[in-house]
Amino acid sequence: MTTVSVSIDEEILKWLDQLIKEGVIKNRSEAVRGGIYSFVKEQLEITSRQELREFLKKKQKKSFQDGAEAIKDVRSEE
Amino acid sequence: MIKLYLDTNVFFNAYCPGEKNDIADWIFELLKPEDKGDFMGITCELSVAELFRAMKKQVNLGVIDEQVAQTVVDFAIADIGEMVRERRLVLVPITYSRIIEARSFIFGYNLYASDAIYAAVALQSGVACFITFDSDFKEYLFDTPVLSANSDDFKEGVECLLVPPDTSP
Numbered sequence: 001m002t003t004v005s006v007s008i009d010e011e012i013l014k015w016l017d018q019l020i021k022e023g024v025i026k027n028r029s030e031a032v033r034g035g036i037y038s039f040v041k042e043q044l045e046i047t048s049r050q051e052l053r054e055f056l057k058k059k060q061k062k063s064f065q066d067g068a069e070a071i072k073d074v075r076s077e078e
Numbered sequence: 079m080i081k082l083y084l085d086t087n088v089f090f091n092a093y094c095p096g097e098k099n100d101i102a103d104w105i106f107e108l109l110k111p112e113d114k115g116d117f118m119g120i121t122c123e124l125s126v127a128e129l130f131r132a133m134k135k136q137v138n139l140g141v142i143d144e145q146v147a148q149t150v151v152d153f154a155i156a157d158i159g160e161m162v163r164e165r166r167l168v169l170v171p172i173t174y175s176r177i178i179e180a181r182s183f184i185f186g187y188n189l190y191a192s193d194a195i196y197a198a199v200a201l202q203s204g205v206a207c208f209i210t211f212d213s214d215f216k217e218y219l220f221d222t223p224v225l226s227a228n229s230d231d232f233k234e235g236v237e238c239l240l241v242p243p244d245t246s247p
Contacts, residue, residue, distance in 0.1 A: 034163045040156040044149055049103065052153050053095040059146045064094040065139070067087035067102075068211040068228075070132040074086075075190045077131075 006032065079112050080239050083200035084167075085210035086125040088227065089158075090132055093150055098211060101227050105209060108236070109166040116240055119167040122199040124192060126169070129154055170199045187216065206239045 008016070019025045025034070041047045046055055056064070065073070084105065092102035108117040133147040142150075161167035170176075176198045183194035197219045200208050208215070208224045215224045225235045 030163055033159065037156040037159045037163065040152055044153055044156075046149070046153055049092050049106070049157065052093055052150065053099060056142065056146070056150070057095050060095070060142055062139075062141055064096055064136060064141055065132075066096060066211070067090035067094070067098060068213065070090050070094075070135060071085070071087040071128060072212060072214070073135060074128050074131045075192050 080117050081120050081168075081203060081205040082108070082117055082236070083196070083203070083205040083208045083222075084119050084121045084125075085196065085208065085212065086121075086128045086132070087211040088209060089121075089125065089129050089154065091211060091227075093129075093154055093157075094136070098227070101232065104233065105227065105236075106161075109161065111165040117236075118165070119161070120170060120200065120203045120205050121167065122196050123169050123171050124195060126154070126158060128192065168203070170203055172199070176202060183219065187219070207236070209236075 016025070016028060016031055019031070020027060025031045046052045064070070082105075088102055088105055091098040092106055106119075109115070109119045110117065112118065130151055133142075133150050136142050137144050137147045158167065158169070162169055172195055176195060179198035179202065180191065180194035183189045183197040184191065187194075187197070189197060193215075197208070201220065201222060205222060208219055208222055209227055210224060211227045213226055213228055215226070217224055223235075225232055229235070
């Protein structure tokens with residue numbers, strides 16, 4: 001894992017540290033990672049698994065493999 | 079806290095449209111942080127790569143375009159990352175000791191190397207059961223029950239884990 005420095009406003013940092021104190025977030029790194037995950041979903045404009053499946057239903061050209069079949073295929077490639 | 083091992087096909091059935099979406103959603107809904115619920119998910123880090131490969135296979139099979147598959151993978155990384163951050167899911171790394179433990183599953187159950195590693199991860203993590211949509215798994219991996227998410231009494235089987243074992247003489 002790479003360590004990066006980020007600039008954060010003092011007030012936001014105080015708020016963040018309060019959330020850590022209250023046990024809502026484990027630490028500052030976790031807060032940044034969580035923000036990035038949410039940002040990725042926002043950028044994709046897909047925020048839930050249901051939305052992802054609706055998106056895929058519009059894009060698929062034929063039916064997806066069933067999960068068991070798909071993963072069995074992957075494992076049999078070994 | 080009861081730990082449930084989730085096989086990779088649970089994630090595939092949660093992300094890709096199909097007949098098993100409802101049951102995959104039900105499984106994910108069960109997972110909660112330690113102080114807020116009864117069940118926590120456990121899976122192996124290798125499962126995430128397996129999911130990537132399964133999406134690439136959907137491209138190779140002409141189900142979706144590469145760009146769409148990349149969107150699924152982006153979403154899965156963020157979604158799994160969030161579940162880990164929220165302590166609803168633990169991603170267990172593969173260590174040398176788990177690989178050594180996989181040996182007994184390869185020889186004892188004739189499992190593929192990856193399946194044997196998952197079984198070792200599940201066992202070492204102290205899970206209450208191994209959840210899979212793959213009907214080829216036997217009913218037990220040593221003492222750990224394998225619950226088939228395809229079976230009619232699957233939900234009942236998971237809920238039974240909440241009942242404390244009868245220790246009366």
